[in-house]
Amino acid sequence: MSTWRRLHVKVRTTHGLLTSRWETQRHTWQYGHLALCQNLSTGRPLRNDFFKDLEAQLAAMRKKASDALPGSSWSPLEITPNLPPERADIVIVGGGVMGWSIAYWLKQKERVRGGVKVVVVEKDPKYSQASTVLSAGGIRQQFSLPENIHLSLASADFMRNINEHLGVLDEDPIDLQFNQSGYLFLASEQVAHIMEENYSTQRYAGAKVSLLSPTQVKEKFPWINTDGVVLASYGLENEGWFDPWTLLNAFRRKAISMGVIQCCGEVTDFKYTTNVMTTADGDEVDLRRIKSVKVQMPNSLEYQPVECAIVVNAAGAFSAKLTAMLGIGFGPKDSIGGIPLPVEPRKRYVYVVHCPDGPGLDSPFLIDYSGVYFRREGLGGNYIVGRSPEEAEEPDTSNLEVDHQFFEDKVWPNLASRVPVFEKLKVKSAWAGFYDYNTFDQNGIIGMHPLINNMYFATGFSGHGLQHSPAVGRSVAELILDGNFTTLNLSGLGFRRILANEPMLEKNIV
Amino acid sequence: QSLQRCCQRSALLIVARRQWSSSSVSSPPLHTRLLLFLTQRFYDVEMLLSWGSQLRRRGIQKKNVYYGYTQKLYGSDIAAAYYILSLKGGFRYVGQPEWFRANQRGKFNWDFLKHKDTPLEEVNMSYTVINYTGLGNLEGQKSLRTLSLRGCPEVDDWFLARLHIFQDSLEELDISHCPRITTAGLAALRNLKGLRRLDVSSLPGISSPGLVVILLEEMLPQCQITATGYDHSLRQEKGERMEEHMEGQR
Numbered sequence: 001m002s003t004w005r006r007l008h009v010k011v012r013t014t015h016g017l018l019t020s021r022w023e024t025q026r027h028t029w030q031y032g033h034l035a036l037c038q039n040l041s042t043g044r045p046l047r048n049d050f051f052k053d054l055e056a057q058l059a060a061m062r063k064k065a066s067d068a069l070p071g072s073s074w075s076p077l078e079i080t081p082n083l084p085p086e087r088a089d090i091v092i093v094g095g096g097v098m099g100w101s102i103a104y105w106l107k108q109k110e111r112v113r114g115g116v117k118v119v120v121v122e123k124d125p126k127y128s129q130a131s132t133v134l135s136a137g138g139i140r141q142q143f144s145l146p147e148n149i150h151l152s153l154a155s156a157d158f159m160r161n162i163n164e165h166l167g168v169l170d171e172d173p174i175d176l177q178f179n180q181s182g183y184l185f186l187a188s189e190q191v192a193h194i195m196e197e198n199y200s201t202q203r204y205a206g207a208k209v210s211l212l213s214p215t216q217v218k219e220k221f222p223w224i225n226t227d228g229v230v231l232a233s234y235g236l237e238n239e240g241w242f243d244p245w246t247l248l249n250a251f252r253r254k255a256i257s258m259g260v261i262q263c264c265g266e267v268t269d270f271k272y273t274t275n276v277m278t279t280a281d282g283d284e285v286d287l288r289r290i291k292s293v294k295v296q297m298p299n300s301l302e303y304q305p306v307e308c309a310i311v312v313n314a315a316g317a318f319s320a321k322l323t324a325m326l327g328i329g330f331g332p333k334d335s336i337g338g339i340p341l342p343v344e345p346r347k348r349y350v351y352v353v354h355c356p357d358g359p360g361l362d363s364p365f366l367i368d369y370s371g372v373y374f375r376r377e378g379l380g381g382n383y384i385v386g387r388s389p390e391e392a393e394e395p396d397t398s399n400l401e402v403d404h405q406f407f408e409d410k411v412w413p414n415l416a417s418r419v420p421v422f423e424k425l426k427v428k429s430a431w432a433g434f435y436d437y438n439t440f441d442q443n444g445i446i447g448m449h450p451l452i453n454n455m456y457f458a459t460g461f462s463g464h465g466l467q468h469s470p471a472v473g474r475s476v477a478e479l480i481l482d483g484n485f486t487t488l489n490l491s492g493l494g495f496r497r498i499l500a501n502e503p504m505l506e507k508n509i510v
Numbered sequence: 511q512s513l514q515r516c517c518q519r520s521a522l523l524i525v526a527r528r529q530w531s532s533s534s535v536s537s538p539p540l541h542t543r544l545l546l547f548l549t550q551r552f553y554d555v556e557m558l559l560s561w562g563s564q565l566r567r568r569g570i571q572k573k574n575v576y577y578g579y580t581q582k583l584y585g586s587d588i589a590a591a592y593y594i595l596s597l598k599g600g601f602r603y604v605g606q607p608e609w610f611r612a613n614q615r616g617k618f619n620w621d622f623l624k625h626k627d628t629p630l631e632e633v634n635m636s637y638t639v640i641n642y643t644g645l646g647n648l649e650g651q652k653s654l655r656t657l658s659l660r661g662c663p664e665v666d667d668w669f670l671a672r673l674h675i676f677q678d679s680l681e682e683l684d685i686s687h688c689p690r691i692t693t694a695g696l697a698a699l700r701n702l703k704g705l706r707r708l709d710v711s712s713l714p715g716i717s718s719p720g721l722v723v724i725l726l727e728e729m730l731p732q733c734q735i736t737a738t739g740y741d742h743s744l745r746q747e748k749g750e751r752m753e754e755h756m757e758g759q760r
Contacts, residue, residue, distance in 0.1 A: 160642065160668045164567060169560050180671040180698035208674070220703075236674045236701060240694075361725040362700030379693065379721050 080302055084263035084295050087307045088119040090480065091293050093267050093322060094314035095122025096132040097244060097466055098458050100251035101473030102312055104166070107258040109477050114259065116481075119306060121295055123266035129400060131316050132248055132466060134433025136350055136384055138241040138365050138375065139467035140183040141207035142233055144198045144507040145443065148464070149205040150488050154471035156238035159247075166254040174250045178242040181376070182235040184221075184364040186418075191369060192231040194507050199233055208237040223359050223421055224366075234364065241365060241375055244466050251473075269294035270325055271305065272452075286337060288326055289453040310480060312456045317345035317434035319459040326452060336499055337451055343460040346437035347395045350386045351407050355425040358383060372414040374422075382428065387411045395432075402430040435463045441503035446472060447479065447494035456480060457495070570664060573597060574644030586650040587629055591622050593647040599635040603628040604653055629653045636660035636684075642669050653679050660709075661687040667695025674701040686711035686739070693722050697729075705733045712739030 067074035090106060092099045103118050110116050127133045139159075141152045158165060163173050187195040195211075202209050212234050214226040220234075256262060271294070275287045292307040313319050323329065323341040331337020358381055365375040374385040387410055389395065395403060407427060416423045438445065438460035445460040458476050461468060471488060478486050485491065497504055537543065548555055573596070581589035591610065594601050595618045600611035603625050609632075612618035630651050641664035648654070654676050659665050665688045673680070680702050685691060692715040699705070708730065716722050719740040726735055 169556060169563075175692070177692070177694050178667060179694040180667055181700070237671045240697075360728045361697050361722075362729045379718065379725065 080297060080300075082264060083297070083302075083304045084119050084121065084265065084306050085117070085261060086304070087117075088261070089117045089308065090119070090310045090312060091306055091308040092118065092120045092312040092314055093293070094312075094316055094319075094459075095120050095125075095252075095262070096127075096130050096314065096316050097248045097251065097469045098132075098316065098461075098472060099312070099314035100248060100255055101469045102314060102458060102476045103260045103473075104251050104255040104258070105473040105477035106480065107255060107260060108165075109481050118255075118260045119263055119308075120255070120260060121263045121265055121267055121293075123264070123298070125264045127248075129317075129434065131434050131436060132244050134350070134400075134431060135244055135463075135466050136241065136375065136386065137244045137466065138183070138239075140235060140239045140365070141202060141205075142183055142185055142198065142209060142235060142239070144194075144201060145492075145504060146201060146205050147488070147490055147492050148443070148468070148506070149202055149207055151468040151471045151490070152464075153206055153238065154474070154488060155468055158470035159242065162247075162250065166250045168254055168257050171253070174246060176242040176246050176250075179240045179376075180237070181241070181362065182237075182239045182364045183233075184217075184235075184366045185233045186217075186224075186229045186366070186368050187231045187233070188228050188369045189230045195231050195233055198507065207235070209233055209235050221359065221363070223363075223419055225418055225420055227417075228369075239365075247466075247469070263295060265295040265297050265304075267293055267322065268296045268303065268325075270311075270322075272326060283335065285335070285451065286327075286331070287451060287453060290326070290455060310454045310456065312458065312476065312480075314458045316436040316459060316465070317343070319343045319436065319457070323449075323452075326455075328449065328451065339499060341445075341457075341460075342440040342498060343436055343438055343445070345397045345434040346462075347397050347400065347432050348386065348388065348435055348463070349395075349402050349406060349430060349432050350384055351402075351411065351430040352377065352382055352428045353385055353422075353425045354380075354382050354428050355422055356381045357421050357424075359419070359421070366418075368414065368418050370414045370418075372411055372418065374415060374419075383422075383425075385411060385415060387414070397434065400432045400434075402432050404430065436460055436465060437462045440498055441505045443504055443506060444468065444472065444493050445495065445498070446475060446490050449495055450499065570639050570641065571643070573639055574641050574647075574664075576643070577647055584623070585627055587627055588623060590630060590648050590651060593644070594630075594633060594635065595622070597635065597638040597640060597644070599633065599638050599640070601630050601634065602632040604631040609634075632656040634658040635662065638662060639664050640669075641665070642672055645669060645672050645675075649675055651676070651679075655679060656682040658682075658684040659688060660684050663689060666690035667692055667698060670695045671698040673698070677701045678704060680705060682707040684709040686713065686736075689714050691715050693717060696722060696726060699726070700729055702730070705730055707734050707736070709736045711737055 066072060092103055099120050099122070103120050106116055106118050124130065139152060139156060141149050141156070143149050143152065159176060159178060162176060166174060185195065199209060199211055210233075212220070212232040214229050214232070217224055217229065217232045218226050252262070270290050271292045272288045272290045275289065277285050277287055279285055290308070290311050292305045293311060294303050294305050296303045313322050315322055320341045320343050328337065329340025359376065361376075361379075363376045363383075365373065367373040370387075372385070372387045374383050376382075377384050385407075387406075389406070389410070395406075404427070407430070412422075412425075436459055442462040443460070444462075444465070445457045448454075448456055456476055456479060458472055459465075461472075465472075472490075475485055475488055475490050478484070492504060538546075577589045577593050580592050584592075591601060595610065595612045596616070598612045598614075598616060600609050602609045603622075605628065606625065610619065610622045630648075631653060632655060633648070633651075634656075636658050637660065640659070640662055657673075657676070657680060665685065667690075670685070670691065673683075681704055683699075683702065683705060686709045691713050696710070696716070699708070708726070710716075710723070710726070713719070719737060720742050723735060723737045727733075
């Protein structure tokens with residue numbers, strides 16, 4: 001029995017060999033070679049096939065002859081399609097909403113058409129692990145840092161006029177599905193004073209928020225259980241949630257229509273020159289200047305070095321890998337070179353639940369002081385629920401698997417105590433996404449690194465990158481093209497605070 | 511997408527060349543020749559169209575600009591009144607029975623200047639180009655009771671969100687026939703707790719009107735909602751039943 005099987009296998013493999021040889025013979029045939037081949041009982045007579053397909057054979061021969069002549073686009077050397085260009089002005093590493101926003105604004109602000117050649121490098125065109133598309137998509141102005149409030153306000157302005165900014169002629173108008181439902185923050189006694197301070201900062205910066213007492217909250221939203229709530233802060237305008245994929249595609253479509261080159265590949269290395277200088281104290285400092293970026297093609301060993309003038313790090317959760325390639329973080333311990341980029345991926349879970357008697361069309365994005373949040377999704381009684389875990393219980397970031405036990409233990413009890421209707425709910429689905437978590441102070445890093453002369457950072461937003469992306473894109477484009485911030489002053493979010501060890505923490509209640 | 515356009519262009523060029531290279535003497539009619547002429551100048555036409563849309567947008571923005579000068583000279587109520595009249599809307603003062611309106615040509619009576627510092631009670635901006643920035647002119651009106659925005663092409667979800675400035679006083683709102691309002695924007699009406707009559711008829715932007723009206727009624731319990739002009743027929747359900755039948759047979 002086994003001998004028959006072995007013969008069968010041999011016949012099959014030789015069949016395979018024969019067919020490939022047959023293909024090569026078809027190639028060489030037109031030059032008049034009729035090589036002999038061993039006929040190993042495949043059951044296909046060779047000569048009959050040739051005469052039957054005479055027409056097709058002659059046509060193929062004519063095509064190959066015309067290709068070989070000069071003037072055709074065929075060449076014997078196989079050129080990989082989709083390689084990035086050999087030279088570019090600005091390479092943006094990271095094709096999420098932040099990267100494409102920067103690309104769009106760079107093209108918007110260039111003063112001459114075709115002034116800057118921008119290449120956006122994204123390693124995963126399916127965006128399976130990107131933070132942009134896996135986010136809950138909310139935007140709020142209820143921050144405590146004025147810079148964050150201004151960024152959110154500017155981004156909301158952008159999204160209000162999105163068709164004016166990102167509309168392409170002859171294409172459909174962009175529909176962000178922006179639900180104007182506002183955010184509702186609940187505060188307990190210990191943190192009520194922080195909320196009041198934040199409220200005055202927010203109103204001073206121009207956000208439309210209002211403070212509510214527990215009775216007012218109960219009146220507006222009778223489904224909330226106001227035990228333990230002393231104060232609530234409610235956004236009236238410019239707050240809500242929207243579809244991040246639409247925004248990403250809108251930026252991408254407009255940027256490509258303005259001439260940005262999209263490349264699918266991974267940045268694996270940099271070629272840089274080092275300039276050693278001594279400070280006033282006599283310490284030696286390495287100043288690096290990036291000369292070219294090595295972009296590796298997906299699933300292949302092929303790479304293309306892209307010579308560039310400026311590199312923008314918008315890689316989100318994976319930004320620290322890029323700076324590690326440049327040696328930041330590996331210098332002497334007490335110098336600037338020894339401080340690595342404090343951005344790391346943190347996994348966050350989002351659960352979709354269905355509750356038929358839940359809050360209706362007016363339910364805001366509710367954030368409780370225990371850290372649990374939920375928002376309405378669609379019109380069918382579905383809600384998106386989540387919670388930021390404690391520092392000690394951060395889940396493992398090597399994959400995007402969802403831990404349903406976390407929902408049972410940590411999320412559901414708090415949610416049910418705050419909104420009693422949610423005691424009866426059913427988890428429909430869940431997903432996990434990465435935060436580009438800034439371990440230093442959980443706020444974005446925008447600006448240049450002092451040791452790398454031509455790398456700009458726009459990363460580390462720890463969960464509010466999406467809502468700030470239009471305004472941050474504009475600011476980074478201003479930094480690159482105008483040399484300084486012109487519309488919003490974000491120098492407080494630069495590198496200086498990390499190197500001087502002065503965290504700008506959000507005095508949030510969560 | 512630009513590739514598509516290129517293909518269309520080249521196809522049209524081939525058609526053109528074929529027509530002209532044929533030996534038949536009669537040249538194609540004038541409109542065909544004009545269209546072929548335009549297709550050969552594709553990028554110019556694209557530039558002209560984008561200029562046209564930009565000019566239109568700038569015209570609307572100019573109409574909705576903030577009337578700061580009028581406000582400094584005459585006060586915010588007169589400024590709001592002047593703004594409404596210049597957009598060809600109509601309004602009524604608190605305590606005054608007559609309406610002030612602009613006619614078709616845009617001419618209006620300057621008598622409204624007589625009533626200084628009287629707030630507006632009812633405003634009718636139907637079929638005008640009022641938008642989000644224009645609403646800033648009406649911001650100080652604390653006793654506005656009726657607002658009618660029937661058929662306004664620039665009223666969208668953000669406009670509805672800004673209506674929270676009238677949350678204490680507004681009792682009647684009419685946003686029927688506005689093409690840019692979607693379901694997501696109707697959630698913004700949650701702030702208007704004093705609303706008694708709401709008209710959301712014939713909004714082409716909302717997808718499941720029956721469900722949305724029910725949710726709105728739940729959200730605003732004291733409000734009477736009018737929602738006509740929707741097709742609540744069961745035609746879609748019939749298609750679904752046929753599909754179920756097929757699957758059952760399989």
